[in-house]
Amino acid sequence: xxxxxxxxxxxxxxxxxxxxxxxxxxxxxxxxxxxxxxxxxxxxxxxxxxxxxxxxxxxxxxxxxxxxxxxxxxxxxxxxxxxxxxxxxxxxxxxxxxxxxxxxxxxxxxxxxxxxxxxxxxxxxxxxxxxxxxxxxxxxxxxxxxxxxxxxxxxxxxxxxxxxxxxxxxxxxxxxxxxxxxxxxxxxxxxxxxxxxxxxxxxxxxxxxxxxxxxxxxxxxxxxxxxxxxxxxxxxxxxxxxxxxxxxxxxxxxxxxxxxxxxxxxxxxxxxxxxxxxxxxxxxxxxxxxxxxxxxxxxxxxxxxxxxxxxxxxxxxxxxxxxxxxxxxxxxxxxxxxxxxxxxxxxxxxxxxxxxxx
Amino acid sequence: xxxxxxxxxxxxxxxxxxxxxxxxxxxxxxxxxxxxxxxxxxxxxxxxxxxxxxxxxxxxxxxxxxxxxxxxxxxxxxxxxxxxxxxxxxxxxxxxxxxxxxxxxxxxxxxxxxxxxxxxxxxxxxxxxxxxxxxxxxxxxxxxxxxxxxxxxxxxxxxxxxxxxxxxxxxxxxxxxxxxxxxxxxxxxxxxxxxxxxxxxxxxxxxxxxxxxxxxxxxxxxxxxxxxxxxxxxxxxxxxxxxxxxxxxxxxxxxxxxxxxxxxxxxxxxxxxxxxxxxxxxxxxxxxxxxxxxxxxxxxxxxxxxxxxxxxxxxxxxxxxxxxxxxxxxxxxxxxxxxxxxxxxxxxxxxxxxxxxxxxxxxxxxxxxxxxxxxxxxxxxxxxxxxxxxxxxxxxxxxxxxxxxxxxxxxxxxxxxxxx
Numbered sequence: 001x002x003x004x005x006x007x008x009x010x011x012x013x014x015x016x017x018x019x020x021x022x023x024x025x026x027x028x029x030x031x032x033x034x035x036x037x038x039x040x041x042x043x044x045x046x047x048x049x050x051x052x053x054x055x056x057x058x059x060x061x062x063x064x065x066x067x068x069x070x071x072x073x074x075x076x077x078x079x080x081x082x083x084x085x086x087x088x089x090x091x092x093x094x095x096x097x098x099x100x101x102x103x104x105x106x107x108x109x110x111x112x113x114x115x116x117x118x119x120x121x122x123x124x125x126x127x128x129x130x131x132x133x134x135x136x137x138x139x140x141x142x143x144x145x146x147x148x149x150x151x152x153x154x155x156x157x158x159x160x161x162x163x164x165x166x167x168x169x170x171x172x173x174x175x176x177x178x179x180x181x182x183x184x185x186x187x188x189x190x191x192x193x194x195x196x197x198x199x200x201x202x203x204x205x206x207x208x209x210x211x212x213x214x215x216x217x218x219x220x221x222x223x224x225x226x227x228x229x230x231x232x233x234x235x236x237x238x239x240x241x242x243x244x245x246x247x248x249x250x251x252x253x254x255x256x257x258x259x260x261x262x263x264x265x266x267x268x269x270x271x272x273x274x275x276x277x278x279x280x281x282x283x284x285x286x287x288x289x290x291x292x293x294x295x296x297x298x299x300x301x302x303x304x305x306x307x308x309x310x311x312x313x314x315x316x317x318x319x320x321x322x323x324x325x326x327x328x329x330x331x332x333x334x335x336x337x338x339x340x341x342x343x344x345x346x347x348x349x350x351x352x353x354x355x356x357x358x
Numbered sequence: 359x360x361x362x363x364x365x366x367x368x369x370x371x372x373x374x375x376x377x378x379x380x381x382x383x384x385x386x387x388x389x390x391x392x393x394x395x396x397x398x399x400x401x402x403x404x405x406x407x408x409x410x411x412x413x414x415x416x417x418x419x420x421x422x423x424x425x426x427x428x429x430x431x432x433x434x435x436x437x438x439x440x441x442x443x444x445x446x447x448x449x450x451x452x453x454x455x456x457x458x459x460x461x462x463x464x465x466x467x468x469x470x471x472x473x474x475x476x477x478x479x480x481x482x483x484x485x486x487x488x489x490x491x492x493x494x495x496x497x498x499x500x501x502x503x504x505x506x507x508x509x510x511x512x513x514x515x516x517x518x519x520x521x522x523x524x525x526x527x528x529x530x531x532x533x534x535x536x537x538x539x540x541x542x543x544x545x546x547x548x549x550x551x552x553x554x555x556x557x558x559x560x561x562x563x564x565x566x567x568x569x570x571x572x573x574x575x576x577x578x579x580x581x582x583x584x585x586x587x588x589x590x591x592x593x594x595x596x597x598x599x600x601x602x603x604x605x606x607x608x609x610x611x612x613x614x615x616x617x618x619x620x621x622x623x624x625x626x627x628x629x630x631x632x633x634x635x636x637x638x639x640x641x642x643x644x645x646x647x648x649x650x651x652x653x654x655x656x657x658x659x660x661x662x663x664x665x666x667x668x669x670x671x672x673x674x675x676x677x678x679x680x681x682x683x684x685x686x687x688x689x690x691x692x693x694x695x696x697x698x699x700x701x702x703x704x705x706x707x708x709x710x711x712x713x714x715x716x717x718x719x720x721x722x723x724x725x726x727x728x729x730x731x732x733x734x735x736x737x738x739x740x741x742x743x744x745x746x747x748x749x750x751x752x753x754x755x756x757x758x759x760x761x762x763x764x765x766x767x768x769x770x771x772x773x774x775x776x777x778x
Binding site for chain 1: 746
């Protein structure tokens with residue numbers, strides 16, 4: 001076990017050397033990442049202790065007390081969502097606790113998976129900060145007052161606390177993008193995907209209304225803007241991941257300006273807009289375990305024998321076949337309602353098949 | 359009821375046949391085995407030059423019957439140039455030269471239906487016109503897909519031959535004679551009109567479509583000597599699988615045979631009711647076969663037994679796993695109408711020419727939705743590319759007095775998604 005661990009540690013050391021510009025702030029989303037912080041010292045000092053943050057990120061973190069919590073929430077949200085969206089895929093968004101780079105060597109390839117990670121985490125920060133704003137947890141922001149000025153056509157009016165996604169986006173831009181530069185193709189790609197992640201929120205804001213008046217007569221109807229559930233964003237970005245565009249750095253120089261841009265690899269492919277994800281390299285094969293890349297492989301993963309999709313044994317196990325074993329699961333069963341007011345259940349043991357990849 | 363044979367062609371067969379079989383074996387066998395289904399792709403080529411062909415060979419009915427030689431010559435002309443047939447099939451062709459067009463039509467129908475039924479799936483029943491094996495290496499594997507192909511083409515031949523009988527295109531058959539006597543049934547109606555003679559179509563399909571498999575079955579050594587008993591066994595199992603699926607296809611056609619009735623009498627008073635049997639539309643056959651494909655049974659053939667057995671003891675894939683229903687299902691023996699297969703199917707995701715798999719790269723898919731055509735399932739997780747496609751259509755058409763129509767051209771821009 002220790003030998004095993006040490007090989008992993010070695011691989012990650014290598015990976016860290018290879019990837020000096022890894023956006024390590026994702027560490028905040030890992031459980032126990034802020035355990036070593038001293039609750040008695042000031043938040044500014046605590047932020048300075050987090051050496052995996054860039055300088056600008058430390059500054060932003062030190063703005064006020066709850067910023068760090070909000071960012072951590074955002075990182076956690078995005079890691080969870082990533083793992084949910086990819087639960088059935090060969091790459092299942094696995095994270096590594098003992099690595100500075102949360103997602104392992106997957107990030108060293110500028111692949112579609114990397115694009116998704118960047119997008120969802122930029123969205124996560126924007127989302128969590130916006131939510132913190134409307135809850136009054138941050139000093140820098142509050143509800144969105146600009147919405148209230150807008151005219152409404154029908155019989156309702158703006159009111160309540162509209163969540164200020166603009167601030168969230170701005171903060172996310174400041175915080176997440178601070179590590180990237182537009183010099184390299186990889187940096188451009190990350191910036192693009194960060195922005196795509198943030199934009200996925202804006203167009204999906206919900207409007208929630210409430211009726212007021214005598215006994216709910218709805219003589220006055222007040223509406224405000226609310227963030228969508230984060231799952232909605234995860235699904236949208238997963239869809240964007242499926243349709244991500246492969247790009248390359250364009251060679252054209254535009255009128256003396258030296259702006260570098262990413263273009264689709266083929267003219268036939270629709271040029272990506274700001275909400276599309278882009279990637280530079282094809283994904284590695286996630287089938288086999290690859291220690292240098294930090295890919296765990298699909299061996300031992302639970303698969304669905306009958307599904308034709310990615311979670312089906314055929315695709316998930318990459319043609320290696322699967323093992324089947326009987327597994328007993330305890331379930332609640334024969335539930336009865338007992339007056340008043342309890343539900344009594346028995347536990348039944350149900351035998352079911354479990355298939356795992358060879 | 360057997361096939362009405364005894365046509366003069368049967369007498370003088372051996373010599374020309376020998377020539378023919380030599381001729382037919384001659385073309386270099388392409389990578390996979392040549393196949394009669396090739397007729398469905400290329401149709402029946404024009405007869406060889408020496409005979410004066412009268413139309414499409416339908417005209418030789420009444421006047422050709424007396425003169426032996428010209429008919430034989432014509433049969434040879436028609437059957438001599440056919441690709442993909444084996445000796446026994448050429449025999450059938452020589453006996454019934456006019457049936458070869460319906461056979462080709464049946465194969466075409468089967469292939470087309472296959473492509474329609476599988477248009478959204480990873481394996482889309484793609485064919486290769488340059489290969490006489492039609493489906494390439496796919497047929498080498500005894501998978502569910504192969505089972506479907508055999509069933510649907512065999513059904514296609516039965517269907518097309520029966521239709522040709524009713525249409526009067528064949529000399530050997532017509533409407534179903536068993537349903538033509540004018541007696542009134544106990545239910546108070548009469549058989550009338552032209553009942554489709556499916557029995558003839560089925561027999562014909564058995565004779566023609568099953569011929570290669572019977573050859574495999576009985577005289578394995580005729581083609582290439584298989585010394586290895588294991589190879590011989592797999593060969594035999596495979597022949598049994600094909601025969602079973604051919605029969606299953608025909609069974610589906612006969613299970614879908616319908617009865618049509620019509621009332622006669624003053625203002626439709628139905629004093630007299632005549633009924634006849636009609637074939638189902640071939641799309642119905644395809645639908646039912648597709649359902650059977652989903653429930654196809656994997657089989658093995660235990661040593662020393664002629665009967666096939668279900669391989670797995672688990673209930674049908676996707677079936678309910680309730681204890682009560684399941685157990686009986688396991689024990690249920692194979693029925694005639696089940697499609698059976700030996701091998702598991704590959705995933706058909708990635709191009710693999712050595713196994714005849716085209717892969718799904720470049721296939722158009724559905725961005726939203728969850729069916730088989732959704733990019734999710736079709737692209738096997740590789741993602742999709744988006745292209746912008748311009749559709750130019752004529753639109754806002756107006757009628758201008760008198761007499762022409764002016765239209766505008768409209769351009770609609772659409773996103774087209776194709777698998778990576």
